Amino acid sequence: MTTRLQAEASILEEVTRAADELVDFTIDLVKMPTVNPPGEGYRECAELIGGKLQAFGHQTAYITADASAEHSDAYPRVNVLGRREGSGGGPTVHFNGHFDVVPAGGGWTVDPFAGVVREGRLYGRGSADMKAGLACALFAVEAVRRAGVELAGSVEISGTVDEESGGFAGLAHLAEQGLVARGKTDHVIIPEPLDVDRVCLGHRGVYWFKVISEGRIGHGAMPFLGVNAIEQMGPVLEEIRRRLKPSLEQRRTAMPVVPDAARQSSININSILGGQAGQEPQTPCVADRCEAVFDRRFVVEESLEATRAEIADLLERVAAQDEARQYSLEELMVVRPTLTEEDDPLVLALARSIESVLGRQPELVASPGTYDHKHVARIAGIDSCVAYGPGALEQAHQPDEWCSIDDMVNATRVMALTLLDLAGETN
Numbered sequence: 001m002t003t004r005l006q007a008e009a010s011i012l013e014e015v016t017r018a019a020d021e022l023v024d025f026t027i028d029l030v031k032m033p034t035v036n037p038p039g040e041g042y043r044e045c046a047e048l049i050g051g052k053l054q055a056f057g058h059q060t061a062y063i064t065a066d067a068s069a070e071h072s073d074a075y076p077r078v079n080v081l082g083r084r085e086g087s088g089g090g091p092t093v094h095f096n097g098h099f100d101v102v103p104a105g106g107g108w109t110v111d112p113f114a115g116v117v118r119e120g121r122l123y124g125r126g127s128a129d130m131k132a133g134l135a136c137a138l139f140a141v142e143a144v145r146r147a148g149v150e151l152a153g154s155v156e157i158s159g160t161v162d163e164e165s166g167g168f169a170g171l172a173h174l175a176e177q178g179l180v181a182r183g184k185t186d187h188v189i190i191p192e193p194l195d196v197d198r199v200c201l202g203h204r205g206v207y208w209f210k211v212i213s214e215g216r217i218g219h220g221a222m223p224f225l226g227v228n229a230i231e232q233m234g235p236v237l238e239e240i241r242r243r244l245k246p247s248l249e250q251r252r253t254a255m256p257v258v259p260d261a262a263r264q265s266s267i268n269i270n271s272i273l274g275g276q277a278g279q280e281p282q283t284p285c286v287a288d289r290c291e292a293v294f295d296r297r298f299v300v301e302e303s304l305e306a307t308r309a310e311i312a313d314l315l316e317r318v319a320a321q322d323e324a325r326q327y328s329l330e331e332l333m334v335v336r337p338t339l340t341e342e343d344d345p346l347v348l349a350l351a352r353s354i355e356s357v358l359g360r361q362p363e364l365v366a367s368p369g370t371y372d373h374k375h376v377a378r379i380a381g382i383d384s385c386v387a388y389g390p391g392a393l394e395q396a397h398q399p400d401e402w403c404s405i406d407d408m409v410n411a412t413r414v415m416a417l418t419l420l421d422l423a424g425e426t427n
């Protein structure tokens, strides 16, 4: 029979012993250019993770979202799920990491898909966001096994696709299939790069919409005979800039959103398209259509209904000023804000582990953008979900993205102790 302290000590020792293996596996993951869009090499990457899960004693299944719009023979949406059964009576702890990455883009001084290690940092697209975090989850669970500690609860690890484009063929699909679900899954940890000493409780809401301005075509030499839809979009942009934006900036939230400038509501103009945009040659026409896409982020104190109504009212107000103005509103995407309770057992367990590994209290934060937590909350109906993982949020999607190897090892320690804490040892 081992004491809890002995179990913790041997688990931490196994993490230290596996540090090189952890880095090597992360390098292997970074070398797979799982670029999204279009979703390259998903099957190969899922198999790499699945192979490791199998070697680590998990029952492994591949779940392909073949009915999803993004799936094709050339770019299959393949997810992988591993599970190790506990001895019984404990909760199920699920680790989820997405293995898709955004395109490398320009400005790199190292090969983005070589997995270069230099001065304690692992460089590469997806190193921080979030292949290191996924690798850490695998090795955290494995350290518990190598230490010979038997858990009462079960543990699952999923590697999923498409997080960078909404996660619908990824974690959302697993939730829709009932593979991640309330009553079956008790706690979910998503090792997104939020820093080794921070626990992310949730994120703001998203209201993505398109405004369409309809005009009337006419000859460009006699513009007075038409109605220019681009010109009519002007007052909408002006109303947003002069009235809505300042009002949103006043709406600070109790959600601990980082960075501080994001701790409020916001709106961004994503795109604008009107007339014969991008077409060559141009013909002399009055633009009869203009579309603009907006990204409105709302906080937990605002309702989705009020957020929607505010935009509809704004358009109505602007339209009322001139009878030639005709606008319609199209909803593109809605994500409600989500926030896990600060005293949730998962948050408390992570906080204890962070304190024990790093010797300091964690900062509880919320993310400015959304990630797969939304699917865990809305589709799976699970309240106990956080993001915790190595790497800095500021590294995500940047050239020369990197993750600190020390942070990877520490995050693995924290996740392993958290698993022990939650899933419980059987003596």
Ligand SMILES: [Zn+2]
Pocket: 098, 129, 130, 163, 192, 193, 371
């Ligand atoms: Zn991510």
